[in-house]
Amino acid sequence: MGWVQTGLDLLVVALLGATLPFAIRLERALRTARQDRAALEGSAAELGEATRLAEAATTRLRATAEGAGRQVAEKLAAAEPLRDDLRYLIERAEALADRLDSLVRSARPLTAEPGRAAPAEPAEARSQAERDLLRALKAVR
Structure with a gap:
């Protein structure tokens, strides 16, 4: 039985020798997987932190x-009453402008009468707005 035992021992040694490169490859792959797992766990922790920060920022933004x-x-x-007041003032101003316009139209025939002369005022005493108004009134005649 010596030669059978020796043959079996040699066969086991050959098989172990054949599995040695596979075992080395497997060990390297497992080491890489462990490193990747650590990196993945670190990334997951960072992702969790980023998610928490994003949720906090969203809450602050919503507030x-x-x-x-x-x-x-x-x-x-606060602006609505002002808008209503301005609308009221505009309506009153339009009514007053219409009234002033009718008064100016009714006063035109009086100024056109030859017997009535307007009191003379020096041109320097009038403001620019008055001069513009007089110029516009004369242009309308």
């Missing part, structure tokens, strides 16, 4: 947007 919306609503509420 800021709500605050800005409230401020705009307050300003709008």
